[in-house]
Amino acid sequence: MLYSSTRGLISSASFEDVALSGLAPDGGLFIPNSLPDLSHLYDTKEDLSYTDLALEIFLPFADGIVPKQDLKTLIEKSYSSFRIPNVVQLTTAGKHQLLDLFYGPTFAFKDVALQFLGNLFEYLLAKNNKQLTLIGATSGDTGSAAIYGVRGKKNIHLFVLHPLNRVTKIQELQMTSVLDDNITNIAIEGSFDNAQAIVKEIFSDTQLRKTYNLGAINSINWVRLMAQVPYYFYAAREYRKKVGTDVEAFCVPTGNFGNIYAGYMAKQMGLPIKKLILATNANDILHRTIQTGKYTVKESTPTPAPSMDIQIASNFERYLYDIADKDTKLVASHMEDLKTGEFALTQKERDKLQSDFCSYATSTEEIYQYISSYNEQGLNVDPHTATGLCAADQFDFQNVICLATAHPSKFGDAFFKATGKKIELPSVLQELEQKQTSCIHAAADINAIKDIILTILRENKDLDQ
Ligand SMILES: *Cc1c(COP(=O)(O)O)cnc(C)c1O
Numbered sequence: 366m367l368y369s370s371t372r373g374l375i376s377s378a379s380f381e382d383v384a385l386s387g388l389a390p391d392g393g394l395f396i397p398n399s400l401p402d403l404s405h406l407y408d409t410k411e412d413l414s415y416t417d418l419a420l421e422i423f424l425p426f427a428d429g430i431v432p433k434q435d436l437k438t439l440i441e442k443s444y445s446s447f448r449i450p451n452v453v454q455l456t457t458a459g460k461h462q463l464l465d466l467f468y469g470p471t472f473a474f475k476d477v478a479l480q481f482l483g484n485l486f487e488y489l490l491a492k493n494n495k496q497l498t499l500i501g502a503t504s505g506d507t508g509s510a511a512i513y514g515v516r517g518k519k520n521i522h523l524f525v526l527h528p529l530n531r532v533t534k535i536q537e538l539q540m541t542s543v544l545d546d547n548i549t550n551i552a553i554e555g556s557f558d559n560a561q562a563i564v565k566e567i568f569s570d571t572q573l574r575k576t577y578n579l580g581a582i583n584s585i586n587w588v589r590l591m592a593q594v595p596y597y598f599y600a601a602r603e604y605r606k607k608v609g610t611d612v613e614a615f616c617v618p619t620g621n622f623g624n625i626y627a628g629y630m631a632k633q634m635g636l637p638i639k640k641l642i643l644a645t646n647a648n649d650i651l652h653r654t655i656q657t658g659k660y661t662v663k664e665s666t667p668t669p670a671p672s673m674d675i676q677i678a679s680n681f682e683r684y685l686y687d688i689a690d691k692d693t694k695l696v697a698s699h700m701e702d703l704k705t706g707e708f709a710l711t712q713k714e715r716d717k718l719q720s721d722f723c724s725y726a727t728s729t730e731e732i733y734q735y736i737s738s739y740n741e742q743g744l745n746v747d748p749h750t751a752t753g754l755c756a757a758d759q760f761d762f763q764n765v766i767c768l769a770t771a772h773p774s775k776f777g778d779a780f781f782k783a784t785g786k787k788i789e790l791p792s793v794l795q796e797l798e799q800k801q802t803s804c805i806h807a808a809a810d811i812n813a814i815k816d817i818i819l820t821i822l823r824e825n826k827d828l829d830q
Pocket of ligand 1: 475506623
């Protein structure tokens with residue numbers, strides 16, 4: 366399989382380039398040149414475990430780069446860190462089924478992709494005798510999932526920038542209690558936006574990018590999206606077994622359009638889904654785009670579901686590339702227009718968008734209401750999952766799977782606000798309080814951060830020589 370950039374200057378990148386470089390050199394996002402038809406994976410009544418499905422789904426994409434036996438080993442290693450054997454599971458939530466995706470080491474769905482990506486990085490780097498430097502900004506969940514994905518991995522150093530005192534205590538401890546030499550936590554005196562702007566600026570330094578082989582760990586890395594496809598197939602098969610009929614729609618709490626784009630790929634690969642329900646919170650840019658055909662950036666609003674407080678959904682560019690029939694000029698012109706804060710879809714693009722997705726923007730009040738009413742029925746859900754459950758109720762589908770993206774105890778404050786009750790932390794998270802931590806504090810200043818990063822990277826280089 367070869368990969369192209371959504372901006373049109375690259376058309377034959379390898380799986381390895383895509384995995385290790387993140388963004389394409391022309392500033393676009395990588396996308397495979399075709400998608401395999403894997404409908405037999407749904408049609409067959411044969412028993413398939415989660416890892417069986419993952420192997421069949423990843424194989425065509427990694428073809429020629431990772432041999433089947435190695436891929437199988439990587440997958441098995443990645444998912445042995447989960448607390449249940451089949452990685453994810455369905456639970457009943459009233460008339461819907463919930464797909465619980467939070468059984469990985471950090472109790473959030475991002476583990477599903479990042480546990481695999483960390484192992485894949487290590488494998489590809491060893492094969493090519495290369496080193497990789499990862500730099501990411503986080504508002505909470507991505508950082509800890511990335512850290513647990515690459516901690517202790519050879520030839521990788523990860524720097525994670527988080528806004529000082531603006532992530533939850535648990536999220537902070539999950540990151541800073543990891544003491545492996547290849548992990549550096551940096552707390553910025555500023556906001557998440559400051560942290561992200563600094564990371565973007567570091568990436569725009571082409572010299573630095575080359576010298577230290579900078580790579581991406583956020584969902585602009587296509588491998589993360591690929592690694593989220595298996596649970597759509599797995600869940601649809603489990604649904605058929607449990608409910609006795611085919612699932613019609615998946616409802617996905619959406620921020621950066623990564624998770625739902627994986628669902629869209631599953632559909633393109635032959636999973637018979639009628640619709641994807643896109644749930645946003647008050648940060649509703651994607652909901653407005655589906656309604657009006659205009660992608661208009663507004664100020665972001667803090668909500669109880671912070672991992673969805675996103676105004677620019679990077680992965681939407683991949684979908685634009687598909688609906689523009691690979692017309693990279695049209696994609697590039699949308700992205701150029703976006704610099705002014707808005708672009709408008711063509712009528713054709715808009716029709717396609719509305720045929721694939723329906724959407725709802727769940728208000729903050731509704732998020733609390735849903736947490737509380739599910740709690741009364743004996744089921745605890747986190748604020749992101751509640752956003753999705755509320756969205757699913759706006760439509761007439763009888764057979765819906767709602768994605769549960771985080772463990773409710775990770776958002777104890779929101780839970781308390783909604784129910785007046787304290788939610789107990791799982792013991793692994795409770796134990797974090799006693800652990801030693803390590804974190805560098807720094808001003809939100811590009812030069813200060815660059816200095817910190819370069820000093821550590823140079824020390825590592827000296828140690829190697
Ligand atoms: C990241 C995240 C989301 C949003 O996923 P996207 O792939 O960015 O759309 C939703 N819920 C939780 C808990 C998350 O961590």
